[in-house]
Amino acid sequence: MEHLSTLDASFLQAEDADPHVSLAVGALSVISGPAPEFDELVAGLGERLTGIPRFNQVLHTHPLDLAAPEWVDDDAFDLRHHLRRAAVLSPGDDTALFRLVATLMERRLDRDHPLWECWMIEGLENGQWALLTKIHHCIADxxxxxxxxxxxSDEGTRDSFVSKIHPTPALSDSDRPQRSVLDPRHWIDQMWRTSVAVSGGAARAIEGVLELVGALSRPAQSTGLNGPVTGMRRYAVARVPMKDVTKVCKGYGVTINDVALASITDSYRAALIRRGERPGARSLRTLVPVSVRPTDALDAVDNRVSLLLPYLPVEESDPVEQLRVIQRRLTKAKSSGQREAGSLTVAATNLIPFPVTAWTMRALTRLPQRSVVTVATNVPGPQKRISIMGRPVVQLLPILPIALQVxxxxxxxxxxxxxxxxxxADFDAASDVSEFAAGIExxxxxxxxxxxxxxKSVTRSKRVPKGARLARDA
Known part of the structure; x- marks a missing residue:
């Protein structure tokens, strides 16, 4: 049996801390018709879905968190429990689709079954239909x-942008600490292996730990963007041509992630002004997940991320200056060792007996969180358009959960x-979510x-690899 890592299990504990939270990540595939019959969909996707081992497994937990949860085969697995269907209201436009998606994502996944669902959504305009796939965050980043x-998809994983990512230095699978048992010899051996693996970057990691602790201990400026969440969600989408993003990358010597965060910054600034609030230098501390997944572990099903915690410069009114500031801050955050600190911290927690980390995490997730205001995560997707059951996917849209006062x-x-x-977005806190999406565009x-x-030059070097540098977030 496979045990959950501390990071994997933390998503369960964060969900348990707030009854209004569902920590499932999602992807919405909008597909050009004609839609298949539901039985045809079950037959067509069933083999692909059941071919994913984690989709056939259920969580086995232990009383009082005395041991880490384990993945075990579900002897009562029924594919039709997970493949479901729904329809949007007329006229089946984006507004109706996104309203339904928000409603479906609000609902928690049933922990008595494998932690995923796939919804066939019918009734879209232009003869289209959609697939909404939900996967609990404890399964994967x-x-x-x-x-x-x-x-x-019919194409599989061969055309993903993921293969072009240069991995952040991290522990290899052979050096990655496994969940500690209550055997002192095992614990000492794992501590030694981990210390040898990370010793080269230890000094920078310590500096990064201090940076992260300092960031998390300083409350952000209070705005309507942070605070308790309700049980209802809103969802909206912004789409921009990659050629425009690449043009900015090449013109200013920045990454795709820099451009994405700059566009988010400008839209958040406008959102604060719409609310009658003054954008300040400490208004928008943002959690930016960063992958520490080596290229030889792209198919591993787990969470392997560290984090950066920059302030987005919403106090700046000029978009180009926002871009300059973001690049400087991300460069500084990366060089300070924040990435290494997050990775080292996660590795270290896996060496501690699970009850200690679980009880600590449960206590922390119940405390009011005031330092992080939003989260922005960048994931590489397919380089070319894909198809499902011979039908082209015209849009592929990501969906992120929110929790912990974000x-x-x-x-x-x-x-x-x-x-x-x-x-x-939280339903009550962001009625202007569509305006926010338009602001990004x-x-x-x-x-x-x-x-x-x-x-003007915004970096020491303007050299950009062909096609612009890809972000390495997860």
């Missing part, structure tokens, strides 16, 4: 989820010629148009 969902979150996904932003368009004027 963004990159692992992207790889899992790619297996449902009322909005943005999932960013590259799909063929587009960069797509999926915005999840305007921000990218403005940055692209600004490249026509020869830009």
């Amino acid at each position: 963004g990159i692992a989820t992207s790889q899992l969902l790619a297996r449902l 009322r909005t979150g943005v999932a960013i996904l590259s799909y063929a010629d587009d960069l797509v932003f999926g915005i999840t 305007r921000a990218v368009a403005r940055l692209a148009s600004s490249v026509a004027v020869p830009p």
